[in-house]
Every structure is written in C-alpha cells, then in structure tokens.
Amino acid sequence: MPAQEENKVVTLTHASGSSVKVSLFGATVISWIAKDEERLFVSQNAILDGSKAIRGGIPLVFPIFGTKSHIALPQHGFARNSYWDYLGVLTDNDEVKVRFGLKDNQLTKEQRQAWSHSFRLTYTVTLTATSLKTFLTVKNEDSDTMEFNTLLHTYFRVKDVAQVSVLGLKSLTFADKVANGETSIESRDAVTVAGEVDRVYQNAPDHLQVNTDNQGHQILIHKEGMKDTVVWNPWIEKAKGMGDFGDEEYHNMICVEVGSVAQWVQLKSGQTWQGGQTLAVV
Numbered sequence: 635m636p637a638q639e640e641n642k643v644v645t646l647t648h649a650s651g652s653s654v655k656v657s658l659f660g661a662t663v664i665s666w667i668a669k670d671e672e673r674l675f676v677s678q679n680a681i682l683d684g685s686k687a688i689r690g691g692i693p694l695v696f697p698i699f700g701t702k703s704h705i706a707l708p709q710h711g712f713a714r715n716s717y718w719d720y721l722g723v724l725t726d727n728d729e730v731k732v733r734f735g736l737k738d739n740q741l742t743k744e745q746r747q748a749w750s751h752s753f754r755l756t757y758t759v760t761l762t763a764t765s766l767k768t769f770l771t772v773k774n775e776d777s778d779t780m781e782f783n784t785l786l787h788t789y790f791r792v793k794d795v796a797q798v799s800v801l802g803l804k805s806l807t808f809a810d811k812v813a814n815g816e817t818s819i820e821s822r823d824a825v826t827v828a829g830e831v832d833r834v835y836q837n838a839p840d841h842l843q844v845n846t847d848n849q850g851h852q853i854l855i856h857k858e859g860m861k862d863t864v865v866w867n868p869w870i871e872k873a874k875g876m877g878d879f880g881d882e883e884y885h886n887m888i889c890v891e892v893g894s895v896a897q898w899v900q901l902k903s904g905q906t907w908q909g910g911q912t913l914a915v916v
C-alpha cells in the first residue's frame with residue numbers, strides 16, 4: 635500500500651524508496667526520506683503525544699503567525715495543535731498523494747471564540763522520487779470576509795548549519811525579529827547563519843535554493859501562492875530556552891519557511907485560497 639495509517643501517523647511510500655510520514659496532530663510532516671536520506675529535522679526532544687506542537691518537520695501555521703494582541707490564540711495558531719482528519723490517498727502516474735482536512739467544528743470552544751470563522755482547510759501532501767509537495771487550501775464558509783496568515787514552518791536537517799546558505803533573498807526587505815522587527819534590505823547573495831537568525835523576508839521570489847552543505851547538495855524550494863519567506867535558527871541561548879529542543883541541535887537545522895505573514899490574506903465569503911511549496915532534492 636502506498637499509504638498506511640497507524641497510531642495517528644500516515645506513512646506514504648513511493649516505488650523509488652522515498653517516503654514521508656505525516657502526524658494527524660497538526661497534519662505535521664515529521665519525516666521525508668529522499669535518495670536514502672532524511673531531509674527534515676525533528677528534535678530528539680520533540681513531544682509527539684499531541685500535548686504540544688511538534689518541534690520539527692513541517693508544522694503548519696494558521697490562522698496567525700506569531701502572536702496577535704487582538705486574537706487570543708497561542709503562537710502560530712491552532713492548525714499545528716489540532717488533530718486533522720485523514721481524507722485518503724490517491725496514486726497518479728509517478729506520485730502518491732494524501733489529503734487531510736480540518737474544519738471549524740473540530741476546534742475547541744476557546745479556539746472558536748478566539749477566531750470565530752467557519753472554514754475548511756484541506757492539506758495535500760504529494761510524494762515523488764525526489765520531491766515533496768505540501769499544499770494548503772482554505773475555504774471561507776462564512777458570510778463575511780476572513781483574514782488569516784499561514785506558513786509552512788519547514789525544518790531542514792543539515793550536518794552543520796555553518797555550511798548552509800539560502801539563495802534568492804538578495805535585495806528583499808526583511809523584518810528582523812532579533813532586532814525588534816526593524817526592517818532592512820538583504821545585501822547578500824547567499825544568506826548564512828552565524829548567530830540567532832529570525833527574519834521575515836517580504837515578497838520573496840517563488841524559487842529559492844538551500845545549499846545544505848558546502849559540497850553541492852541542495853534542496854530547491856518552489857513556492858506558490860505564498861508571498862514571504864522566514865529564515866530561522868535559534869542559536870545557542872534560544873536553543874537552551876526551549877524545552878523540546880536539544881541544546882546543541884541548532885547546528886543541525888535551518889528553518890526556511892514559506893508563508894503569507896507580512897500582511898493578512900483577505901478571503902471573501904465562499905471563496906477558496908491556495909498556496910504551498912514543492913521541495914526538490916538535487
């Protein structure tokens with residue numbers, strides 16, 4: 635079977651040997667193996683029992699990014715903290731595809747009070763031999779326009795973050811969350827990490843490249859419908875402050891997160907928004 639559900643985790647396997655695992659908690663992708671290598675970072679201290687968002691993989695951020703003073707939801711919203719429905723598998727040509735769904739009636743009373751919209755989220759995860767596509771559709775089933783942010787908080791696994799660079803961000807305006815949200819323009823062709831990094835690059839191009847080491851290995855990111863890109867590494871002090879992240883693990887990860895977070899997405903009543911990413915191993 636190309637997809638199997640066991641203990642609230644759906645595993646997809648592809649004839650080539652690639653595979654992906656998705657936890658129904660948050661519809662969080664928690665493993666992606668392509669060309670015999672794990673491509674995603676999940677902390678050794680990640681909590682996998684549904685009591686906290688999973689520290690690693692691809693947590694799905696919706697309907698807020700960070701916290702918002704006027705919306706009483708936890709950081710990054712409820713999607714990554716909710717159990718999603720598994721909607722089944724489709725196999726087509728050379729790909730295996732599974733879908734997950736979340737509706738407002740699956741939220742807690744507190745969550746619905748904090749964000750009182752009728753909506754339907756559908757998340758599609760598609761695996762090929764060398765790529766992984768994660769794609770979200772948001773349907774507004776309310777009578778009013780709804781506003782949201784969303785982001786795919788991808789944690790890439792790397793051997794040594796000192797060797798990593800992200801290409802495609804030059805000349806973009808970014809809000810630097812390490813400097814109280816101050817905005818600057820990126821001057822570098824290759825964005826590297828040598829300290830805490832938490833930057834929201836606005837209106838990023840749809841093609842980005844992550845050099846995962848200095849030996850030519852790359853993951854190409856192609857985003858669709860998502861405007862911005864966040865680059866995050868907690869570095870030493872923040873790593874120590876996170877209970878579900880090992881003190882030294884900041885060496886082994888970089889988050890490059892595509893999303894629409896710098897401005898609200900406005901979605902009219904009855905309409906559907908879509909956006910996502912395709913990650914390809916080179």
Ligand SMILES: O=P(O)(O)OC[C@H]1O[C@H](O)[C@H](O)[C@@H](O)[C@@H]1O
Nearest residue numbers: 709710811832833864865866889
């Ligand atoms: O600890 P979390 O709620 O999962 O957030 C982890 C990180 O997510 C994003 O990358 C934000 O830009 C960071 O400011 C935040 O620290």
